[in-house]
């Protein structure tokens with residue numbers, strides 16, 4: 105239910121917009137924001153002792169690279185850095201974030217200490233947000249009081265229109281009650297901001313959690329009902345009533361899940377684009393929701409809405425009619441409290457953590473409050489902190505290096521398109537056109553976001569969180585009817601991630617993504633940088649423009665078919681080989697990777713590796729061929745790629761990723777694409793009989 109809308113409006117609309125994020129998004133940055141993001145105050149492990157080689161120190165030589173390159177390249181690091189008790193996962197991205205915590209804490213504390221900060225200034229906002237976030241006693245004392253207005257609104261519901269009134273009032277607070285809503289670019293007219301609605305409203309991370317029969321998923325379902333039960337008790341219900349409410353809400357959500365599309369079916373941009381007048385949506389699918397009026401109340405005089413999954417709205421309508429009103433009240437109530445639990449009293453926060461942190465993510469204990477506070481501060485005031493962050497962490501020279509690297513990747517991509525033997529000249533010409541038009545955003549925005557309309561005070565942590573979400577909602581809605589601002593960033597510079605936005609045909613590469621903890625950018629050799637950044641991030645994101653989903657958007661960012669029928673068929677046949685490859689992987693007994701749902705990401709990983717290598721082959725280091733720390737340039741390139749994937753996670757988190765994330769788990773994001781590359785076989789002498797060896801006919805050939 106909870107979305108990271110405040111922090112990353114573009115990515116939060118992933119399902120609806122098909123924005124492909126996540127060059128390197130470990131799964132736990134996904135669905136359930138406040139509860140699962142985690143780290144602890146353990147002594148900070150450096151990635152490698154500063155004087156050792158950037159990749160050699162991580163190698164586990166007891167593993168054969170041809171059997172499991174991920175563990176060979178990263179095994180020593182993983183052995184030496186077990187997942188801290190408060191964490192769901194651990195790895196290089198977390199270490200980058202640990203560095204960031206120290207610096208953000210300093211900024212926050214000094215802002216809070218500034219008694220004379222002008223009202224409305226950045227210092228005042230940061231200082232007040234931080235102070236209230238750290239004031240645990242005040243949060244305890246307030247209990248549910250910060251949610252009083254909303255809870256009373258829900259209590260007063262007597263019929264379906266009343267339930268819808270409440271749901272529409274909760275959307276600006278970041279709750280996708282009953283359905284998902286957003287304002288972003290029209291997929292078929294990228295110059296226009298459009299209203300989008302889609303499936304949503306579930307408390308478990310994904311549809312499949314309600315139906316999958318695997319043992320761990322079944323346990324999570326049972327635990328979810330217990331969690332709902334406990335929450336209703338905390339909301340004042342007695343044992344019997346709380347139990348009944350929990351069962352009924354679970355039944356309601358299961359019915360909602362049943363009319364929702366599967367993860368893999370959300371990745372077809374054509375099928376998830378259904379344009380209609382608001383009145384048509386009302387008439388055909390949801391007579392209970394007068395969309396024109398509802399949208400007008402948000403000053404959205406929309407001539408049309410883009411409906412992701414029309415049948416979901418038909419299903420929702422039927423459910424609203426047949427569900428007793430008290431169940432609708434309970435549903436809204438519990439989701440409101442779960443969404444804001446991290447900002448409320450200890451008992452509510454702990455119950456929320458117990459399910460979303462412990463059960464769903466495998467954390468053994470809560471993370472320290474100060475880190476959780478910084479995470480919410482980051483979500484609420486991300487670009488203010490980002491501006492301070494880049495001054496310290498991302499020198500102009502680094503920006504220059506990565507801008508140049510993007511161009512090296514672009515030209516290598518162009519040459520690769522020319523060499524493709526399966527694509528016609530007509531499609532190639534269009535592909536070149538699209539490639540040339542890809543916009544790059546490197547490091548941080550040229551223009552910083554204006555937060556002046558956001559009020560942060562010292563009343564309560566929850567109130568500040570609500571203000572921030574409301575502000576983000578208004579900010580998005582206010583874009584409607586205006587020219588599209590293509591300079592905007594959907595991620596902050598301090599995010600260890602990246603994304604491709606098909607509507608802008610752009611790659612967005614935040615500064616933090618390029619850092620290797622313990623090493624200065626200038627001290628890392630090209631081989632490692634090309635594997636780590638050129639392949640793993642830049643090549644990956646550019647390839648999203650040409651994956652099974654992104655390829656359906658043209659150079660101007662419009663969903664339109666620029667492929668000849670024959671080329672499209674060939675692409676699909678080739679992609680099918682990759683679907684099969686990943687479908688066969690079984691990271692947990694009984695749970696395979698979803699080859700179709702993860703296809704776009706797997707194509708992007710593979711494409712990134714191929715193009716990164718093409719570009720690396722043009723460097724002096726590759727041509728000279730000298731070994732560093734005992735490894736050839738080609739070997740170091742593959743190590744550099746694996747370095748970006750140093751990542752381990754608890755079983756619950758792995759399960760969550762397999763069910764709800766379009767990215768394969770880290771290990772398979774390394775081993776999967778590499779086992780399709782002859783250069784990898786050559787670099788590490790991979791032979792038939794070894795686990796990563798694939799017969800020629802089974803190897804993927806797309807880009």
Ligand SMILES: [Zn+2]
Pocket residue numbers: 124125126127644648705708
């Ligand atoms: Zn991606």
